Amino acid sequence: MDYKIKDITLAPKGNLQLEWAAMHMPALEEVRKDFLKTKPFKGKRISALLHVTKETGMLMRCLKAGGAELALGAGNPLSTQDDIAAALVKDGVRVYAWKGESVAQYNESISKVLDFDPDIIIDDGADLHTLAHSKKADVSAVGGTEETTSGIHRVKAMEKDGVLKYPIIAVNNANTKYLFDNRYGTGQSTVDGIIRATNIFIPGKIAVVGGYGWVGRGVAMRLRGVGARVIITEVDPFKALEANMDGFDVMTMDQAAEVGDIFVTATGDIDIIVGKHMKKMKDGAILCNTGHFDVEVDVKALREMAKKRREIRSSLEEYTLPNGRRLYLLAEGRLVNLGAAEGHPSEVMDLSFCNQALSAKYVLENSGSLENKVYKIPDEIDRMIASIKLKALGIKIDKLSDKQQRYLSQWEYGT
Numbered sequence: 001m002d003y004k005i006k007d008i009t010l011a012p013k014g015n016l017q018l019e020w021a022a023m024h025m026p027a028l029e030e031v032r033k034d035f036l037k038t039k040p041f042k043g044k045r046i047s048a049l050l051h052v053t054k055e056t057g058m059l060m061r062c063l064k065a066g067g068a069e070l071a072l073g074a075g076n077p078l079s080t081q082d083d084i085a086a087a088l089v090k091d092g093v094r095v096y097a098w099k100g101e102s103v104a105q106y107n108e109s110i111s112k113v114l115d116f117d118p119d120i121i122i123d124d125g126a127d128l129h130t131l132a133h134s135k136k137a138d139v140s141a142v143g144g145t146e147e148t149t150s151g152i153h154r155v156k157a158m159e160k161d162g163v164l165k166y167p168i169i170a171v172n173n174a175n176t177k178y179l180f181d182n183r184y185g186t187g188q189s190t191v192d193g194i195i196r197a198t199n200i201f202i203p204g205k206i207a208v209v210g211g212y213g214w215v216g217r218g219v220a221m222r223l224r225g226v227g228a229r230v231i232i233t234e235v236d237p238f239k240a241l242e243a244n245m246d247g248f249d250v251m252t253m254d255q256a257a258e259v260g261d262i263f264v265t266a267t268g269d270i271d272i273i274v275g276k277h278m279k280k281m282k283d284g285a286i287l288c289n290t291g292h293f294d295v296e297v298d299v300k301a302l303r304e305m306a307k308k309r310r311e312i313r314s315s316l317e318e319y320t321l322p323n324g325r326r327l328y329l330l331a332e333g334r335l336v337n338l339g340a341a342e343g344h345p346s347e348v349m350d351l352s353f354c355n356q357a358l359s360a361k362y363v364l365e366n367s368g369s370l371e372n373k374v375y376k377i378p379d380e381i382d383r384m385i386a387s388i389k390l391k392a393l394g395i396k397i398d399k400l401s402d403k404q405q406r407y408l409s410q411w412e413y414g415t
């Protein structure tokens with residue numbers, strides 16, 4: 001079997017991680033048990049581009065239980081956990097990923113994942129969908145899925161331009177994905193990444209969060225939870241107002257640059273922190289990004305501007321500016337929660353990857369009737385995932401009575 005990873009002897013270590021993840025992903029386990037019986041992917045090939053974490057490992061095992069043959073690449077050059085990659089190769093997954101791939105190596109790995117001629121493409125950020133649409137005239141895939149907000153922007157742009165060659169399920173847009181993964185998952189794991197990279201004391205620090213979308217609000221909430229004073233920057237007046245009424249200071253990045261101790265970008269947009277902001281920052285300011293691509297902090301400008309660069313410790317680089325101030329960049333400006341920590345905890349990825357597994361099944365079973373468009377996962381599947389998770393957590397909820405249902409759908413009864 002073809003594969004390219006760092007070190008196959010790490011497999012036993014990876015298996016222990018996977019065992020630990022399995023304990024915390026009960027909903028995905030229910031899906032896996034069902035797949036084992038029903039084999040929805042029998043004889044089918046799936047190519048996936050996802051951060052190679054223990055949670056992705058559990059998704060691979062779930063799809064494999066469903067009969068799929070699998071090829072896997074990383075969602076980002078820094079996000080692979082090499083022990084998990086090794087364990088998955090031992091499971092029979094063609095993995096092309098290792099931590100610290102160069103951009104050229106990363107692109108080569110994605111090509112290999114696509115050369116597997118998949119029936120389904122699972123993606124996180126749409127690099128694989130984009131390659132599938134630009135590399136080959138005859139795309140083998142009959143459907144795909146997309147995990148994250150930035151990837152949804154890209155596949156929607158493809159849909160708008162009329163170039164999509166297969167239907168794509170927008171996994172990110174399921175309630176059981178963005179409400180939990182983007183908000184609570186990124187909230188916790190981003191703070192985890194900042195702490196692992198720096199081990200700084202957060203109480204009393206001024207943290208600036210760029211963007212108050214689902215990710216931004218999770219990060220802001222959790223930074224406040226560990227004692228930071230949080231400032232939000234936004235371009236959307238509703239989000240800005242919401243941040244204000246949630247009790248955060250709201251200002252422009254120009255204003256925030258002068259006062260922040262820790263900067264976190266979470267917009268999915270480009271050029272949130274650029275040279276003119278960096279020049280205003282305090283000595284010792286920490287910069288990181290938790291949006292999908294490394295375009296939010298202008299790392300090129302920082303490198304060009306700096307007169308000195310040192311690597312202080314893993315995931316922590318020091319740049320000395322001509323004004324003598326030192327700025328500290330985490331995880332090279334790539335996703336800090338995956339570059340400097342391990343990504344989201346298993347409990348929250350349990351929901352996201354139930355969505356991935358069931359979306360892959362759905363798009364395969366319905367490829368004949370779906371158009372080459374971006375679809376939301378059907379509401380009944382989204383609800384079913386929430387119900388499975390509640391059951392796994394031992395939480396019961398009330399049910400609408402017939403009388404309540406009638407009341408909620410009538411107009412006659414009022415005051």
Ligand SMILES: NC(=O)c1ccc[n+]([C@@H]2O[C@H](COP(=O)([O-])OP(=O)(O)OC[C@H]3O[C@@H](n4cnc5c(N)ncnc54)[C@H](O)[C@@H]3O)[C@@H](O)[C@H]2O)c1
Nearest residue numbers: 148149150211213214215234235236267268269290291292
């Ligand atoms: N780190 C992770 O593990 C992880 C997890 C999920 C999503 N993401 C990524 O995080 C990013 C944000 O995702 P989301 O779901 O919160 O998206 P979202 O659309 O809900 O929020 C983005 C917010 O950024 C704001 N914004 C856009 N341009 C801005 C600018 N110039 N200045 C200030 N604010 C600006 C928007 O108004 C919006 O409120 C995406 O790139 C997404 O793919 C990362």
